[in-house]
Amino acid sequence: MSGKMKTPLKAKISVPAAVFCVTLAGQVFHSSVVFEVFDESYISYSLIIALISYFIIDFITASGLLQRKILFIKLLTVYFALLVITNRFLLPRLHLPGSIYVLQLMTTVLLIVVVVICDNLLKSKNNFKFIQNVIQVPPKYLRPRPILFILETVFRLFPVPEPVALYKVGSPHKSSPVIVTGNYELTVRRVAKSLRGLDCWLLVCDSRGINVWCSTLSGHFSERDIINAFELMNVSEYASSGRFILPQLCAPGVDIREINQKTGLSAVFGPVYSENIRKFISQARDVSKIRNVKFDLRDRVEMAIGSPMILTGVLLFIYLFIDLSRLFYILPGLYSISVLLAVLYPYRPLKRIPLWASLWLIIITGGILGFTIFTGLFHPTPSIGIAVTVGIGTFYLINEFEGWSPLVKYNFRSMYRGVEVPEININEELCSGCGLCTDVCPKGVFIIKEGTSKVINAAECIECSACYSRCPKEAIKHSSDKREKDVRSGVYCKM
Numbered sequence: 001m002s003g004k005m006k007t008p009l010k011a012k013i014s015v016p017a018a019v020f021c022v023t024l025a026g027q028v029f030h031s032s033v034v035f036e037v038f039d040e041s042y043i044s045y046s047l048i049i050a051l052i053s054y055f056i057i058d059f060i061t062a063s064g065l066l067q068r069k070i071l072f073i074k075l076l077t078v079y080f081a082l083l084v085i086t087n088r089f090l091l092p093r094l095h096l097p098g099s100i101y102v103l104q105l106m107t108t109v110l111l112i113v114v115v116v117i118c119d120n121l122l123k124s125k126n127n128f129k130f131i132q133n134v135i136q137v138p139p140k141y142l143r144p145r146p147i148l149f150i151l152e153t154v155f156r157l158f159p160v161p162e163p164v165a166l167y168k169v170g171s172p173h174k175s176s177p178v179i180v181t182g183n184y185e186l187t188v189r190r191v192a193k194s195l196r197g198l199d200c201w202l203l204v205c206d207s208r209g210i211n212v213w214c215s216t217l218s219g220h221f222s223e224r225d226i227i228n229a230f231e232l233m234n235v236s237e238y239a240s241s242g243r244f245i246l247p248q249l250c251a252p253g254v255d256i257r258e259i260n261q262k263t264g265l266s267a268v269f270g271p272v273y274s275e276n277i278r279k280f281i282s283q284a285r286d287v288s289k290i291r292n293v294k295f296d297l298r299d300r301v302e303m304a305i306g307s308p309m310i311l312t313g314v315l316l317f318i319y320l321f322i323d324l325s326r327l328f329y330i331l332p333g334l335y336s337i338s339v340l341l342a343v344l345y346p347y348r349p350l351k352r353i354p355l356w357a358s359l360w361l362i363i364i365t366g367g368i369l370g371f372t373i374f375t376g377l378f379h380p381t382p383s384i385g386i387a388v389t390v391g392i393g394t395f396y397l398i399n400e401f402e403g404w405s406p407l408v409k410y411n412f413r414s415m416y417r418g419v420e421v422p423e424i425n426i427n428e429e430l431c432s433g434c435g436l437c438t439d440v441c442p443k444g445v446f447i448i449k450e451g452t453s454k455v456i457n458a459a460e461c462i463e464c465s466a467c468y469s470r471c472p473k474e475a476i477k478h479s480s481d482k483r484e485k486d487v488r489s490g491v492y493c494k495m
């Protein structure tokens with residue numbers, strides 16, 4: 001029932017991944033043959049050097065797919081976990097002196113082999129699975145899956161791709177609407193649940209297992225992916241006259257005119273949240289009310305739970321050489337602080353990130369040290385380390401948090417000078433009053449008045465680029481329009 005797009009196996013490995021493997025192999029060879037030492041610290045040191053080389057080359061060549069970067073993080077997490085388990089827990093119990101080197105060497109070779117294979121498979125952007133038959137939405141999307149939800153929240157940096165598919169919802173016919181979504185598991189589940197009781201089609205497209213907004217803003221989801229899914233699933237055979245409803249948040253990267261041309265359907269941008277699709281289809285309410293994106297407590301807390309993940313990996317590595325047991329104090333502390341920061345986010349008194357982060361660095365570090373000194377609970381040396389780690393970790397988390405969502409404007413200028421209100425001007429001679437800018441803007445910046453678009457709320461703009469990218473008349477002049485300067489820029493978004 002499910003298939004897989006064939007990937008041509010031509011070039012075997014990308015340049016950054018090749019540099020990674022060669023550097024790692026060279027380092028390992030150097031440390032084991034030249035120094036005749038090959039232990040946990042050497043291999044980890046080698047890995048860091050290899051990883052730095054990878055990211056430098058990846059940055060210089062700009063060749064890395066987001067999936068490849070994520071893959072590296074996943075592989076290295078597994079690699080560290082294997083090293084820790086082997087060295088710290090397994091070998092001391094097995095009493096097999098000497099075998100540690102063989103095991104570490106094997107783990108390193110295995111890592112290189114897996115990197116080469118996965119890197120090769122990821123070379124094709126169309127390396128996705130798809131469901132060949134048109135079936136009803138599978139029950140797995142409709143029932144609650146709390147454990148999966150928790151994992152997806154904690155590891156939200158990792159893509160969770162679902163197969164590309166065309167699903168039936170209820171008893172759809174040729175003129176039923178087609179709801180388009182990305183193939184991030186959580187997104188498919190949320191959309192499928194909101195469609196219950198309707199008669200429509202659900203087209204799941206390849207957004208690389210990432211949520212639609214982040215995927216489109218980071219250049220991983222475009223009209224090509226929607227047209228590909230449309231053609232692959234033969235949608236025109238099942239739905240030929242209904243509305244083709246795209247997620248509103250894909251507007252920055254999806255050219256709706258191209259979709260109309262290639263599919264013959266009439267595509268429109270739907271609402272921001274899937275729970276409003278029903279209202280959108282029935283048009284029982286003013287749809288402008290369901291165009292705005294929120295950044296409410298739930299969104300912030302979900303983000304905050306996933307935010308310390310990279311930091312956790314780094315700390316695991318650092319404390320491998322110090323004392324892993326200290327992480328029992330540090331990690332719960334950092335996760336709690338992350339959630340606290342998310343709760344307090346709208347009420348923070350200092351809007352400049354370095355000041356806000358420094359304030360917390362002082363509060364946290366001073367607080368833990370003061371608590372330790374006055375209560376005498378911990379030995380001073382570890383508690384200084386714990387306090388400094390949690391303080392620096394908090395500083396990092398604040399900076400991380402600012403870059404996690406497209407909803408937070410984040411760049412070096414805004415970090416130090418504060419957020420500036422963008423300049424948005426409409427050329428009324430060009431504007432046709434089509435209203436597309438009001439449809440795609442997630443912050444309600446425009447209204448249509450007297451036949452043309454007017455800017456009513458520039459301060460709310462989060463520089464998502466949707467309005468000026470989609471305006472069919474190129475009537476919007478926006479101070480953050482960098483399309484001609486740097487196609488890779490845009491809103492900084494990590495997912």
Ligand code: SF4
Pocket residue numbers: 426430431432433434435436437438452453470471472473474475476
């Ligand atoms: S999208 Fe462009 S042409 Fe259409 S209303 Fe907005 S500014 Fe005018």
Ligand code: SF4
Pocket residue numbers: 424440441442443444445460461462463464465466467468
């Ligand atoms: S006005 Fe700002 S927030 Fe609205 S669509 Fe344009 S860039 Fe995005």
